[in-house]
Amino acid sequence: MGLLERIAEIENEMNKTQKNKATAKHIGLLKAQLAKLRRELIEPKGGGGAKCEGFEVAKTGDARIGFIGFPSVGKSTLLSNLAGVYSEVAAYEFTTLTTVPGVIRYKGAKIQLLDLPGIIEGAKDGKGRGKQVIAVARTCSLILIVLDVLRPLVHKKIIENELEGFGIRLNKEPPNIYFKRKDKGGINLQTMSNNSELDLDTVKSVLGEYRIHNADIIVRCDATVDDLIDIIEGNRVYIPAIYCLNKIDQISIEELDIIYKIPHTVPISAHHKWNFDDLLEKIWSYLRLIRIYTKPKGQLPDYETPVILIDGKSSVEDFCNKIHKQLIVDFKEAIVWGSSVKHNPQKVGKDHTLFDEDVVQIVKKC
DSSP: OOHHHHHHHHHHHHHHSOOSGGGHHHHHHHHHHHHHHHHHHHSOTTOOOOOOTTOOOOOOSSEEEEEEESTTSSHHHHHHHHHOOOOOOOSSSOOOOSOEEEEEEETTEEEEEEEOOOOOTTGGGTOTTHHHHHHHHTTOSEEEEEEETTSHHHHHHHHHHHHHHTTEEETOOOOOEEEEEOSSSOEEEEESSOOSSOOHHHHHHHHHHTTOOSEEEEEOSOOOHHHHHHHHHOOOEEEOEEEEEEOGGGSOHHHHHHHTTSTTEEEOBTTTTBTHHHHHHHHHHHHTEEEEEEOOTTSOOEEEEEEEEETTBOBHHHHHHHHOHHHHHSEEEEEEESTTSSSSSEEEOTTOBOOTTEEEEEEEOO
16 A cells, blocks of 8 residues: 555544544544654655756745745736746646746845745645645745635635645744653653643553654643644744735625735735735734844944844844854944843843844954
């Protein structure tokens, strides 16, 4: 029996099994088996195999955004109108066959855009070129899922299922679970909050499938079996996503008002360039980028070319390393103007956290 047949068999058994406390252990075991088979499908034991021409795109700029969607939903038109890059556009399916890169500048940041070939159902199982498409998506800072506004929910569910099957978690944070293998002592499970799904028997069942019989697990959230498997597998990526509902010129104002209430969604018309301002602002918010302006001694700050950092990785040391690695070696102190300091200006050390639109002057050792 091949991998796909075994996966289908386990999925079929999971669908047939009634979900309750008595079957939780069995379902956990099936989910662990399914995760192992999916990993084998994504990363074959024999090695990587031949690379597909057009999918190896060098990462450039401050962030990378991947456009994912079904064929002919308007990805190429959106990229063309956003970045001025020509990606072949037609009214029939599968026009884009390789990755088409483009670049936009927004608020001083250089953002790389990738128009990926149209995804199809079964991509995670190796159908079409879905495997390569989703592999590129794993390297993105943000995923733009482009949907046709006339049939959004069906496509949305299929795309989410394909990405989930490839280890991509959309708009989620990693589960707060500590997991460490050890040489002896058995399975030690500690739960710091109420757990509706994970108990010792279920955890032992899942770990047994991975041949792990000695481990420490501390669960600090209401975690599911899927969360535990994600932590054990260790190859999941957590990426923010925005759903672009395209072709809003074909719906009514009343329908548009309803669409606006859906989380993580921006309604647009790629052809008419409608609502691009909202889209760009949401992209900036989801990328969590911040601008830091440099100020050479005795000169005015440079507001034209900010140094772009990621919120949460925006210390003075990160700022120095973004400019040049040698700068932190010669670093003495920094003088900062902005919302991150109590006094303007204020001298700070390398561990100080910078906020958006701070102005920084670096003082070197004598």
